[in-house]
Amino acid sequence: MDKSILVVDDTRSMRKMVAGVLASAGYEVSEAADGAEALELAQARQFDLVVTDHNMPRMDGVTLVRALRQLSHYDAVALIVLSTEIDPVLKQKGREAGATGWMVKPFDPQRMLDIVAKFI
Numbered sequence: 001m002d003k004s005i006l007v008v009d010d011t012r013s014m015r016k017m018v019a020g021v022l023a024s025a026g027y028e029v030s031e032a033a034d035g036a037e038a039l040e041l042a043q044a045r046q047f048d049l050v051v052t053d054h055n056m057p058r059m060d061g062v063t064l065v066r067a068l069r070q071l072s073h074y075d076a077v078a079l080i081v082l083s084t085e086i087d088p089v090l091k092q093k094g095r096e097a098g099a100t101g102w103m104v105k106p107f108d109p110q111r112m113l114d115i116v117a118k119f120i
Helices: 012-024 035-044 061-069 088-097 109-119
Strands: 004-008 028-032 049-052 078-083 101-104
Touching (some): 004 012, 004 035, 012 028, 012 109, 028 035, 035 049, 035 061, 049 061, 049 109, 061 078, 101 109
Parallel strands (some): 004 028, 049 078, 078 101
16 A cells, blocks of 8 residues: 555645645645644554644644553654744754654655655
């Protein structure tokens, strides 16, 4: 089975762009519009990697990362935050919550594929 990736972003165009890049590389991609929806999907099935925005309604990216890390089957899953935020304090909060990596938007598609390939 192909590796599955959950893409979480409240901006539909960004979500579709990230999903398209990953799908073109052969990954099975699911999408969620915010952290709360993503958490529901992640509780229902196992993903091999999660790429999430930070600034979203209902549940932000760092809160989602923290919630996923509390699920036993997400212990070893790579959780990557993809955000316009560059604040080192926020990045540190992301690491403390359990984020595997932090990428800044706009993202380079090849760099994203390289990072995903490294963690999946």
